[in-house]
Amino acid sequence: MNDKWNFSMDEKTMNIYRNLNEQIDKVFRHTRQGSIKTRYRYEDGMNHFAKFLAETFKKQNLNKIENKHLQGYVEQMQESGYSKSYITTNLSAIRFFVDVRGGDSKKLSINKKLGVLPRTREDRIGSNKAWNDTEVKRFIEYANNKNEFRYADMVNLSYSHGLRVHEVARLDKSQLGDALEKGFLTVKGKGGLIRSIPLSNKELVERLYKETKSGEKVFINKEEKTHKVINNLQVFIYNHNKEFRNSDKSLTFHGLRHVYAQRRYRELTQKGFNDYSARLKVSRELGHFRVKITDIYLS
Template identity: 35%
Template sequence: MKEGMFVIGNRGWIKTEREIRITISTNEDVCNKGAYLNLMLQLNKIARHAKGVSVNKTLPQYYNHMDLFCRFVADNYNLKTLANIQNKHLVNYVTERQSEGKSASTIKNDLAAIRYFHDQIPNPRSQLSSNQILSENYNEFHLERRRFGGVDRRPTELEYQALVTLAQQSNSSSLALIIMLCREQGLRVHEAVRLSRVDAEKALREGFLTVKGKGGLIRQIPLQTQSFSVLQDAMQRVNRGEKLFVLQDQKAHQVIQRVQDFIRNNRQKVLDPLNTRPKGVEITMHSFRHAYAKEQYELFIEKGYTEGDARLAVSKLIGHNREDVTRIYLAE
């Protein structure tokens, strides 16, 4: 038996290229399929010869943590080379995992896995800082709290409207519609980008937007007043059976990247001096979900819900179904 085959045989937890391709074709959570495949093949090459931790326990766990990270940087940064991982990728991944309600121990394992595999790369572009250094340099990076939260990430109404106006004036006015749907309906950016004209027609007819979220979880969200006109506008731009925001010569991850780049490139232009975010916490597409969650929570309280019931109701709207996750969005 060849040495390479021997290594693979003792590391059966490494996904074969065929298994990765099956994941890509069957898992709608993977948007940037090409970049994800590239990263996973690079990860496999490293994992086959990685040393220093238990091959049967720690390394398989690290591999699974790294798999999820590869999906994130592929979809959100179009990253194609593991050697190009930077601090900003870690910080934003931590924010994403916290918004999913992951525990401090899980996220620390995420970071340990990323750093472990990054250390195996011969010539990385950047050195990854320690958790302590990251917490000193990035206000949004917090790991020590037993329960995450306490960080207000919401844009003000002024910032939101200013970004919409800039998007409407851009070469791709559909960016404004995506931003508005994420804010008014509490959608993840990939959930908005995946919507089809059929989805829009159904929502306008029933008054509820049906969304397939992470893990295939389907939820129905009451259609906000402004969303009616947003969907109607989007429908006029495409034919029946087509995606609302992804043209035939485009891929979903390209549209997602364009929206995120637009926010990154313009958020400093719309800063409201009255915003309540801590210094260094920037507006992202995810910020609009925080604003939606806070708004819906206050509406439920006005209707007479208890605080716990209101948090649970909000969590269902944003696709989590866990009351404790809502605390993160409310910055409690």
């Protein structure tokens, strides 16, 4: 990630940041607006914004958040490679905070004026940006050479099983143990949908199982926040694309689900499944309710 976000604060700036955090904590401790999950995510977004305010503007309080603060924040996040989704969610967190505090978030510029365009269909679902086998191999070698062993394993696991990045990040030791015992990796995806995927990289799962302590997550340490690990991984992939890709296409973590879908579809049709049955099975393994959505991954 861009070094701008590796804050090395002097004592004065750190005190400002702590003061801003106290203001944020007070608001979120007493509000009951929104779901618990939303409040947690918004509070984290505000803490991220507070770091920026302390470092860049030396702002002592959050009573008056202005467009100049949002504009600078957006520009710095974009320069650092944050996803459009992450940026828009953090802006929503700021507006939520302003309104809960009794302000009027409608006075702040809309995202478009801040240079943040709405997520496109491609952002939500993804175009056909499937990695090929060589690109996956190159990434794993590159990440390992950079001592980013966790990133290498997360990419490898998604490539093997078609998991979303959040599903990979949430895996714990017990899930891997069950997978080794039953031959299926079971995960909870979007909408709470539970699905089982055939275990296709037993060697990797066995190693991760041995390396993970009982009761702990595979890739997230206790002191870490899941979304930060996910974002750092995505930024790493974005910043180092040229080191492992074979073409000019931009590779993302989501593209690993594309390559899984295409590979799995070929496997199933070679085993005798007709076109619809193969697409339906791939759809279920990706965690989709409709076959039509899966067609995007296969095109």
